[in-house]
Amino acid sequence: MQKLNLSTLQSLLPEAKFQNTDSILSVSFTGLTSLTLANTNEISFVASKTFVNEAKTSKAPLIIVSPDIADSLTDKALIVVPKVELATAKIIRHFFPEKQPSGKHSAHIVIDPSAKIGSNTDIGHFVTVGKDSVIGNDCIIEDGVKIGDRVHIGDGARIGKNCVFFDDTIVGKRFIVFGNSSFGGDGFGFVYAEGKHNKIPQVGRVVIGDDVEVGSNCTIDRGALTDTTIGNGCKFDNMVHIAHNCKVGDHVIIAGQSGLAGSVTLGNNVIIGGACAISDHLTLLEGTIIAGGSSLRTSPKTKDVYIGWDLGLTFPEFQKYRVNIKNIVNLNKWLKRIENVEKKVGIETKES
Known part of the structure; x- marks a missing residue:
């Protein structure tokens, strides 16, 4: 584990104001934890005013706080920042750095001769890469990943175990996905005729922007004729389903067990809580929030917080x-x- 001293913290958090730090100049910090569990070498944080009294009795020698809390802890060494959660995330990442690629390829892989693998990219056991596919630089492709033909994965991707990328899927830079997710499989399209369900060919693609993160066991289906698109900076929890022809804007958040039916359009910065069902062909305006457990059958007319079942009610x-x-x-x-x-x-x- 990495250690931190005060000067390193100041470089890591240039936006922060450090107060009452004379007594900790020589401290070597070994971690970050809660106020009640912190020892004399660990940093802690105050998430809200509710925890001020805990902060006063905490053994933590250095505490991260927001400006409105700093005045309540004048006898403590403090890191004062606009967003406590962001500062804690930066410090945790320093203590627990991400795995970096080294360019190692397993001996047990199948890569088509026409495929291109970027520099310094790791390829795990039993990975397959199809014709004319491209994997960027500095990627980590974990064991069991299946990459079809004409797939493009951008630089810096982290692909979890047993993920599947069907033909023609396009993924942007710094993409992160955890295990067992699927991209570019056929959408659920059938027409009932002659006494049976006849499959409608799905010939679109999945196109994903930069800095997208997807959890485990997610599915994003290819479009029927047009592409299913996911904008930059989107974050999807585990077990999220995006059906064919959906258009998802930038920086959209979707929590676990939620699903979009076909041809749904989400504006930028939409937030969808867990276990939500969004019916087909609906449009959610930029910044709309759907509370967990809701089921929408009509498009909300305004940007608001909506909750409920079928009714599309504001809160x-x-x-x-x-x-x-x-x-x-x-x-x-x-x-x-x-x-x-x-x-x-x-x-x-x-x-x-």
């Missing part, structure tokens, strides 16, 4: 809807109370 609308549902559930109880009052005052209840 305030859902709150009103939930109150109404609660009232309906209580109707029988209220009816019984009314009947009891009527009996006490001698009113006979008549069935209508």
Whole structure:
């Protein structure tokens, strides 16, 4: 594990303000952990004002805080930053650096003679690379990956074990995918005729931008005629499905077990929570947020936070809807109370 001293931290976090650090000039930091677990050689952080009291009693010699918390910890050595989470991410990455490629190729691989493999790219056991495919420089292709014909994978990619890239898939630079995901398989397209489901040929591609990260067991299907496209900077959790012809903008977040049906369009910076179902041919405007567990059958008309099932409600609308549902559930109880009052005052209840 790497170690850190104060001068290295200052280089790592040029945007930070360091306060009360005279007492830690000689400390060699060995890690970053929570306030309660930190020892005298570990950095910690305060994620919110809720944890200020824990920070006051923590053994951590150096604590990362936001400007609004710094005034509450004037006797502590502090790293004051605009975004605590970003600073912690940089420090953690220093302690646990990413694996770097070394240009090593397993002896147990099958690479077509027409394929091109970039410099300093690792190829694991039992990898296959098809005709006219290109893998960029400084990539890591882990064991069992299957790459079809005419596939292009950009520089700096990290491809997890047993992933599959079907023919003609295009992937940008610094792509990260974890194990067992599939790109460019046929979309789910059939026409019912003559008493059976007839397959519609899927001849589009999957085209993925730069700096995209995809979790395990995800599927992104090729388009039927046009391409399925994923913009720059998108991040998909595990078990996400993107159907054929979808157009996903830049910096879109999709949490686990969510799926887009065919021909969905997502604007830039859309966020979709976990276990969401988005019906086909819908459009979500830039910056729209879909709460976890929602099911959309209509396109939201405005950029907002939406929650619910089939209704496409904004969050305030859902709150009103939930109150109404609660009232309906209580109707029988209220009816019984009314009947009891009527009996006490001698009113006979008549069935209508």
